[in-house]
Structures are given as C-alpha cells and as structure tokens.
Amino acid sequence: MKMKLLVLDLDGTLWDHEDASRLVPPFRVYGDRVVDAYGEELNLFPGVREFLEWAGERFLISIASWNLEEFVRPVLEALNLWDYFIFPKIEGHPDKAAMIERTMAELRAAGYDVDEVIYVDDRTIHVDEIMEIIPNLRFIHMWVDVGSFEELKKMLEVL
Ligand SMILES: [Mg+2]
Numbered sequence: 001m002k003m004k005l006l007v008l009d010l011d012g013t014l015w016d017h018e019d020a021s022r023l024v025p026p027f028r029v030y031g032d033r034v035v036d037a038y039g040e041e042l043n044l045f046p047g048v049r050e051f052l053e054w055a056g057e058r059f060l061i062s063i064a065s066w067n068l069e070e071f072v073r074p075v076l077e078a079l080n081l082w083d084y085f086i087f088p089k090i091e092g093h094p095d096k097a098a099m100i101e102r103t104m105a106e107l108r109a110a111g112y113d114v115d116e117v118i119y120v121d122d123r124t125i126h127v128d129e130i131m132e133i134i135p136n137l138r139f140i141h142m143w144v145d146v147g148s149f150e151e152l153k154k155m156l157e158v159l
Pocket residue numbers: 009010011012013121122123
C-alpha cells in the first residue's frame with residue numbers, strides 16, 4: 001500500500017519556542033503549554049493537536065528537527081505527542097535531507113511503500129538540497145504558504 005510521509009519541523013513550526021533543547025526539566029504542563037524548571041515557556045501553536053490527530057489517519061508522520069533528542073523527546077512526551085511520530089529524527093545538526101533520507105530508508109526496511117514526502121518547516125534553509133536529494137518531495141513553508149494548522153490541513157486534503 002502506497003503511503004505519504006509527512007515530515008514536520010518542531011521549533012517555530014509546531015511550537016513557538018526557537019530552541020526547545022534549552023528547556024530544563026522538570027516540566028509542568030498546562031494544556032498546550034510546557035513550563036520548564038526556570039519558568040521558561042513553550043506553547044504549541046493553535047490547532048496542532050487536532051491537526052496531528054487528523055493527519056495520523058492519512059499520513060505517516062515523522063520529525064526532522066535540529067535539536068537534541070535527549071532534551072526534546074521529554075517535551076513531546078510531556079505534551080503527550082510523542083506517539084504520533086514514526087522514526088522521528090531530532091539531531092544536533094541542520095542536515096534535514098540526511099534525516100529525511102534515513103527515515104525513508106527505515107520505513108522501507110519496515111515494509112512501508114512511501115511514494116511521496118511532504119516536508120513542513122518555518123525556515124527554508126537547505127530546502128533546495130533536500131529537493132535535489134529526495135524526489136517527490138513537496139515543501140510547505142509554514143506561516144508563508146499556509147497561515148495556520150487549519151489551512152495546512154486544507155492544503156493537504158487536496159493532495
Ligand atoms: Mg524551525
């Protein structure tokens with residue numbers, strides 16, 4: 001069965017914090033807000049939860065994030081979002097093409113037939129390289145091509 005892979009950035013895309021690796025546990029969680037040990041806040045953007053719930057039934061969802069997994073996985077777990085993602089990549093370098101390629105290889109090895117990749121990021125760094133390396137990749141520039149997760153859903157609905 002052919003599947004579409006949806007790859008999401010985290011900082012500035014799913015949430016308002018620009019460097020979630022800086023958050024220090026223990027975390028307190030208030031709905032869509034995480035507050036760290038020093039009172040620093042991270043807020044999910046409106047509609048993220050509903051979007052992931054919707055997208056999870058239509059796409060394989062993964063992550064390509066320049067962050068450190070040991071610090072950021074606990075943030076996603078605190079928000080109860082970790083389980084939406086398959087083979088997520090949260091790594092200390094900005095080479096998202098390498099992250100997405102590895103996720104695709106792991107999916108293939110697990111028996112998934114991915115025929116299209118949709119990559120959503122608030123920044124365009126390395127997008128040209130990514131598109132050269134990964135055929136059938138569609139880039140959506142978050143907050144430029146779409147202004148909300150509701151709009152992102154509408155765009156993906158017609159793909
Ligand atoms: Mg970002």
